[in-house]
Amino acid sequence: MNKRYSAQKMMIENALKELDHPTATEVYEYVRESYPNISLGTVYRNLGIMAEAGEILRIPSGQAPDRFDINIHEHLHVLCAECGQVFDAEGHQLEDLLGKIDKLLEESTGVHIEDRSMLFQGVCSQCRKQ
Amino acid sequence: MNKRYSAQKMMIENALKELDHPTATEVYEYVRESYPNISLGTVYRNLGIMAEAGEILRIPSGQAPDRFDINIHEHLHVLCAECGQVFDAEGHQLEDLLGKIDKLLEESTGVHIEDRSMLFQGVCSQCRKQ
DNA sequence: ATACATGCAAAGAATTTGCAGCTTG
């Protein structure tokens, strides 16, 4: 999967680093500034491949376009339902709580938890003011 | 929001009770068996309204169609990656931990959490034996 | 009555895909 390293893929990776949880279109527009020839299809293709390979994270948001995250590190996402912005959260307290949840779930369901995807939603402080 | 109680809405609610986390299309097909005239648009419209009103849960899944859950009650889903079985989990300990996570997130991100969708994955005890 | 809901079909948005041509190893 993704054997060759194209200039496009590098630019897409770079865009993911520069932008904050961008959508495919946002990545497209960012890369476009320095490389106008790139196509949206290529962006989608690469994001899909990378997400599939576990190199990046896909954040589904239901009614809005998916967002992508280059941060693989254990952390949670909080999505503002109003403006669509994604906030990151992490910390040892959070990890602690998540670990306890895993344990509870393993006890009650017998499933050995290996993976979790969680999305929290609400309204951010800025949107609440409006 | 949804002032009138149409036969269609009742059938959609019933479908949500009968089916396990169905997609809009699955609801449509279920209702259709007893009421062939219902339209997919109506199903989407009602699911959207109900989700918006907090009467049901929308579960975004990224590349697949969204799923809907009539169970508003605090509970988690644990999916066996091997056999595909979905386990439900709930309890006051779990709620306690989730509440704490909400609080932490609100403190660190400023977002007032109103909704969360979480999916845990692993291998169930039965599949582990094989 | 009349405000709201429906069915239908068309529109819209997000994402995927087929294919010919260019690129990388």
Next chain:
DNA sequence: CAAGCTGCAAATTCTTTGCATGTAT
């Protein structure tokens, strides 16, 4: 050179919406 990737555009898939008509309160 061959396998893979790109750009383009058309196709798919999921979801929403406009409008004329039906229906619950």
